[in-house]
Each structure stands twice: as C-alpha cells, then as structure tokens.
Amino acid sequence: MLLDCMDKYLQAAGAGGLQLFFPVTKYIQPYIHIRMKHNMESIVGFIRNEIENHQQEFDTENLRDYIDVYLNEKQKAKKQNREFVIDNNNLAVTVSDLFMAGTDTSASTLRWAILYMMAYPDIQDRIQRELDSVVGRNRLPRLADKTELPFTCATLLEIQRAGSIAPLGFMHCSQEDTTLAGYKVPKGSIVVSNLWSVHHDSELWDNLDEFNPERFVDDQGVVKERVELIPFSIGRRICIGDHLAKMELFIFFTHLLHQFKFTKPEDSPALSFEGITGIVFSPQPFLTQATVRQ
Template identity: 55%
Template structure:
C-alpha cells in the first residue's frame, strides 16, 4: 500500500514539474514573434521538423519555402532553446542584414569546445570587425579581386585543363579536380604557394574540408545549435576531429613560416598577419589580430575559397551536359570574340553577355549556399514589425529568393535569357544574392566571380562536356550538407580541337565509325 502511495506521489510530483515547465516556457515566450509552427518545451519544433523532412523528402531550404506559404515570408520556430527566424524574401533579407544588431554569428560549439579562437567567419562584434578590416586590406594588397590577379587564376585554369588532358581518358568525375583548382587559388594567397594535384598533404587537407561540409548540415546546424551535438554524437565528434586536424596542419605551416619569413618582404597572408601582430605589440596596442585567431581565420579563408566555387563549377558542367544547345551557343560566342588561338580574358567579359548570363543562371538555380550562414541577434531588434529577442538565430533562405515565382518566371526552368535585355546585353538582377548580402556579405565575392568566369570560359573554350553513353539520366536533385551540390556524376570530356577534326556535319554528332576513329586518334 505504501509503495502505491509513494508511486502516486512521485507521479504527481513529475506532472507538477512538467506543468510548471510548460507554464514557464509559455510565459517566457516573446509575445510579438513572427508567426510559426508550435513546438514542445525544451526541444521546440525540432522533432516535428525532422519528421517533416523525412516524410516529404524535401531539403530544409525547400521545406522552409513551403512553410513560408503558410506562415508568411518571415516565420519563427524554436530549435532547442533558441528562437530561429527564417527570412524568405530578398528585400526582407537585405534590410535585416544591414541591421548592425543582426550581424553576429551564433556561438560555434566546436571551436568553443576545442578552446580555439573565433577567427573571421564565426566571430562577432569587435573581433569580427578587426579581422574583417585587416583581412580585406591584406587580400587587396595581394591583388585579390583586382584585374591584376587574373594571371594567377588563369595559370591555375591552365594547370586544370592540362591535368584533364594528361589523364588520357574522356570520362571524369570532376569533383576533386575542381576542388584542387579552386583551393590552389586561395593557397597562393594564404600560403604563398600552390600544390600539385597529387600532393598527399593537399589531398588530406581538402578531404577534411569536404567531409565537414557534408556533416555540418544546412546553415551550419551542427555548429550553432548545442542540442544537435547530443542528438548526432558521432557526427559531431567527427566534425570536431576534422577541425582539430585542420588546425594542426595550419599551425604546422604557421610555425614553419614564423622561423623562415622575411618581415620586409611578406609573401602571403600569414606573413602579413605576423607583421600586423608585431606592429601592434611594438606600440602596445591590443588587437584581436592575434596568434589565437590566426589559424581559425586561415581555416575560414581556405574553406570559403574552395568548396563554393568548386561546387558551382560542378553545377555548370552538369547543366552544360543537359543543355547542349546552350553549351554550343556559349562556345560560338567565345570563338567569335576570342578565336581559337588564345584563351578568354577578363577584358573579353563585356563582349560575352550570353556566357555571363549562363553563369548567373547557374548560380541562381544551383543556389550553392541555400541557407547562407546563420546570423545571430546581438541585441533585441525588429524585422518587418516583429520583435526579435537577443540571441535569436536568423536564417536567410537564399534558395527561396532564387526560386521565388514572384521574381523569376518559371523559376525551376534553366533559362539564361532571363539575365539578358531585349538587345542581348547583360542584365544583372538585384534579386540574385548567391554571396548573401549586407554587412556580412562574403568577403571573397569578387575573387569568386573572377574564378568562375575564368575557369568556366577556359573549360568551354577547350572542351565540350557530354553525357556518357549508357549512363543514368541527368538528375538535378542536389545533395545538401553545408552546401547544395550535385550528386555524383560522370561526364564525357571531349577536346574541342580534336573533336572538330571529325565533326564533318557541324552538329556535334559522330556516327559509329567516326566515333571509333576519334577515340583511336585522341587516346
């Protein structure tokens, strides 16, 4: 009898505690939040979000766009103990991200757990301002974003095309080659050198970044939400291990450079960083440009300058495979302006409006960073008349912006002509924001645009990309990690100069005997 009474009392106590938790949670809930789905105490909307993603088969950015049709372009939900606000319209994102109170980053759990600095990409407040100001000045001093830097990118594009030719086969998974090429651009700035594509340390470094990009999740969910590391313990431990190994590699390079550098002749970003640190020490000036933040900032620059451009190039090849008429039209435009006896240059860009329009359309429809990188509110603020409390996470659904039917006619259709005016001139659209917008817009935007243009035009000048015979139908269903990337695919790479010798009909097709002759000659 006593055990029954005791059991009843324990059950009553637990119910009371649960009731108090629910009431407290409800009373503490801000009253003027954006509308959104109802969630549970402690875990919030997370369980329902996971179930919705599983049932619908949608990616998070697609599900959020669908939720916006129900709740409006600004909606909120709770994930764990955090308020998450999702923005789905271009003008709202632009206005919000110009607000200084929405310029912070959520705390990066992994960097905090490892006792590392905040660096550039994940810092807030004065730490971020100093790192950004110094980094922009440093990159400009090396010509990054200027036309003079074209030579560096063009040389790497030449290494890429020569590597593809030297492999002596025509079927490629271009993922690693594109990643190697784009990585070398930022390596030349940060480390003062490029790496051979077969270099084992280079491959190791790239693989660490690539794996983390797949594990971290859309918008950096496993970095910014403490509850997630307990729900995905093995993934989180792997991310933590990878970041630790990345920092060890970078610290090793930093120590080598510290002992061998010439302060009067800085060769790269690390040299300039050391010079800035010494300058601050000489005058007794405290600064966040310090040895604790240096390796994390280098890691940020390397990561940001590698995967996004490489992924965009993979989308570009996939769309060229699927739209042979568009690929042919680009090549005709390039040939008419550039010819066959030199490579495209930045100075040709204004004369290649269709080529530029195709690149813009690839960035729109591919939306490589579909949810950008999450922002955090450094103080209480408002968005579209709604009250957003300090510490809230603000997510920009760039995919929804780029697929908004109110802005783009038939948004799921690949149509580069939407970026051309009636006279055939390039018409850039302010609603295209692949590098985000506002105060925390990607500082590598100009470099990335140069890379994409030079790599893309060099590749299309040299090669034609085709769907391999007997391969699966081309799929544009993306794979979502930190980035939105194509699934694995093979492409048939045809050397244009070699192919044109046999293309007697001029329509890009070969009969069986011509194909056999071509492969014998090329291989």
C-alpha cells in the same frame, strides 16, 4: 586530403550551419559532431604545420601570402613594443575560415556549371561560339572580355540561381529588438536567410524549374543582373568575398569551356540535379568526359 576534410565538415554542419549554432544537437546526433570535430582538427592541424613552415622560411622581403603578412605584422609589433593580440591559434582558425568560405563554394558552383553544361549541350555550344567569336582560339579569356560575353555571363548567373549553393546563407544574430513583416525579432535572436526560397519563387521567376540563361539578358542582348539574385546574401552582412568569387567563377568557367567540351560518358549513371545538402549545396558525384577543343 584538405578539400575532402572541408567537404565532409560542411556537409556534416548541415544547412545553414545548424550543428555549429545549436550545440545541443551533438547529444542528439553525436556521430555527426564527432565527424565534424575530426575533420576540423585535420584542417586546423594542416594549417598549423603551414604556419610553422612559414615561420622557418619567413623573409620580410618576400611576403608570399596571408600567413607571411601576419608574421610580418607580428614582427613589427614586437619591434615597436606594442601589443599584438592575435596569436597563432587565431591565425589558424582565420585561415581555415578563408579556405572553407572561399574554396568549397566556388568548387561547388563550378561542379554545378559542368553538370548543367552536360545536361544542356545547346547552351554549352552557344557559349563556346560566343567565346570563339570574342576571344578567338589563340588566347584564353580574361576579365576584360566580360562585357563582350553577355550570354556566358548570363549562364553563370542562372547557374547561381538554379544551384543556390548557399541555400540558407549563414546564421547571424540580431543586434537589437526589431520588427520584420509584423514579426517581433528580439535582440540576440539567431536569424537565417532562406536564399533558396528567393531563387525558387514562382512569383519572381517565370518557369523557375527551367534552366534558362535568357532570363538574365534584356532585349538589347545586354546582361541584366536582377536584384532577386542574391547568391552572396544581401545588405551589410553580404559575403566579403563576393567580388573575388565572381572574378574567379568567370575566369574558371570561361577557361574550362574555351578549352573543353563536356559530355556525359557512355554507360554512366543518369544526370541528377538532386544535391547534397549542407552549409554548401553541392551536386551528387557525377562522371564527365572532357574533350579538348581544337
């Protein structure tokens, strides 16, 4: 239920979060605003219940997660007679941000990954041969294997380029008057970075419509992470979860392909790469057949 609410909320918010940063749109498309409000209330309501459960079960000797750490710090502040400005409302919103920023993005990337593996079985076979050669069949892949799996890592990079799940990143606000490429950007301007245009620029990528992991592998067979690939944005406002997301994607992707072969089920609809546009660009729903590898 929670994941469904997040998915609907992010789709309704629009590419780049237009519904969030331009409140006037609620008068133009009120039904979208109502749907966003309903889904956000469901998400925050779920988290409020979790906070209440944590308060009842709280144990300073067993801090299980982010909420427990918050409760511990709040308790410390009370004992030290110092102000603790963050209340449970702030906590609920912060946790919802962590859920939406760290859950749907990784899930959408993995859905694109499975879709591309179904569409390009030769690439899937090559990854699995590499996994079998480096990891073997008696254990699961781990982060320490990453340097020995160049084609697998290159494929993940190509999935991030082709899928571009955050096509317009997220809106920011300029802190001072500046000039960029000859254009004046006044202080307080809303700034949107078009990451999709970078990842789909024919001057930067040869045969950009071709799904080709080889573009991220050099002549020595080593992964080359190109500066033009910026799925987590760039600069001081780069996504704070980029390192965690990269680890998660590697672990989930390699575990899935180590254990399963993904194919298009017979009589299922044709594969489509027309995505659903929202804050997160996700693939259309599709069917897959996961066959356990021996």
